[in-house]
Amino acid sequence: MSDPLRVFITGGTKGIGRAIALRFAREGAMVAIAARTSPDLDEVVAEIETAGGKGEACQANLRDHGSLEAAVFRAVDFFGGEMDILVNNAGLVEFAAFDEVDMATWERFLAVNLTGPYHVLAEALPALRESSRAHVFNVGARLADSPAQGSALLATTKAGLAGLGRALREDLREDSIRVTTVEPGPTNTPGLAPWRERFEGQTLLEPEVIADAIWDAYHSDSETPSLVIE
Numbered sequence: 001m002s003d004p005l006r007v008f009i010t011g012g013t014k015g016i017g018r019a020i021a022l023r024f025a026r027e028g029a030m031v032a033i034a035a036r037t038s039p040d041l042d043e044v045v046a047e048i049e050t051a052g053g054k055g056e057a058c059q060a061n062l063r064d065h066g067s068l069e070a071a072v073f074r075a076v077d078f079f080g081g082e083m084d085i086l087v088n089n090a091g092l093v094e095f096a097a098f099d100e101v102d103m104a105t106w107e108r109f110l111a112v113n114l115t116g117p118y119h120v121l122a123e124a125l126p127a128l129r130e131s132s133r134a135h136v137f138n139v140g141a142r143l144a145d146s147p148a149q150g151s152a153l154l155a156t157t158k159a160g161l162a163g164l165g166r167a168l169r170e171d172l173r174e175d176s177i178r179v180t181t182v183e184p185g186p187t188n189t190p191g192l193a194p195w196r197e198r199f200e201g202q203t204l205l206e207p208e209v210i211a212d213a214i215w216d217a218y219h220s221d222s223e224t225p226s227l228v229i230e
C-alpha cells in the first residue's frame with residue numbers, strides 16, 4: 001500500500017473545500033484544512049477522521065500573511081515535511097455591478113482571491129518540492145472566461161489566478177510539480193447561497209462533483225492545465 005497522500009486545502013470547512021477534504025479522507029489521506037472559524041475546523045477535522053483520513057486544523061485568514069505562514073508551517077509539520085497536494089480553494093463569491101464596487105471591496109477581493117493564494121503557494125513551495133508527486137490546484141471560476149453581469153470582482157481575480165497557474169506551470173516544470181486551475185460553474189455551497197436567485201432555473205453543481213474531478217485529475221497521467229466543470 002502506498003503512503004497516504006498529504007493534502008493541504010484552504011477553505012476546507014465549507015462548500016467545495018470541505019467536499020475535497022472528505023473525498024481525499026475517504027481514501028485514507030492526511031488532510032490539513034485552513035479557514036478562519038475554529039469550531040468549523042474542529043467539526044470538519046472530526047468528519048475527516050470519521051471518513052478514514054487523518055485531519056489537522058490550521059486556523060488562518062487569507063488576508064493575514066503571518067497567519068498563513070503559521071498555518072502552512074503547522075500543516076507541513078503534520079505531514080512530516082512534505083506536501084503532495086495544495087488546493088488553493090478559499091475565496092470570495094460575490095456579485096456587484098461595477099458602479100457599486102468601491103475601492104475597499106476591490107482590495108478585499110484582490111487580497112482574498114489573489115494575494116492570499118500567492119502567499120499560501122510561496123509558503124508551501126519548499127514542502128511541495130520535497131514531494132515526488134506534487135500537484136497544485138488553484139480554484140478559479142468558469143466565469144473568468146465567460147463573465148456574466150455583475151462579475152467584475154470575480155472575473156478579474158479568477159482570471160488573475162488562472163494566469164498565475166499558467167505561468168507557474170512553466171516555472172515549476174523542472175520541479176515536476178503539476179499545476180491545474182479548476183474552473184467550476186455555479187455550485188451549491190454556503191458561499192453561493194446569498195446569490196441563489198441569480199441562478200433561478202439553473203441546475204447547480206454539487207461540491208462533490210468538483211471534488212471527484214480533482215481526485216481524477218490528480219490520478220490522471222495526462223496533463224490537466226485547466227479543469228472546467230459545468
Ligand SMILES: NC(=O)c1ccc[n+]([C@@H]2O[C@H](COP(=O)([O-])OP(=O)(O)OC[C@H]3O[C@@H](n4cnc5c(N)ncnc54)[C@H](OP(=O)(O)O)[C@@H]3O)[C@@H](O)[C@H]2O)c1
Binds near residue numbers: 010016060061089142
Ligand atoms: N460556489 C460557486 O458557485 C463557485 C463557483 C466557482 C468558483 N468558486 C470558488 O470556489 C472556492 C470555494 O467556494 P465555495 O462556494 O465553496 O465557498 P464557501 O462555501 O463560501 O466556503 C468558503 C471557505 O473558505 C473559507 N474562507 C473564506 N474567506 C476566508 C479567508 N479570508 N481566510 C481563510 N479562509 C477563508 C471559509 O471559512 P471561514 O469563513 O471560516 O474562513 C470556508 O471554509 C472559492 O474560491 C470560490 O470563488 C465557487
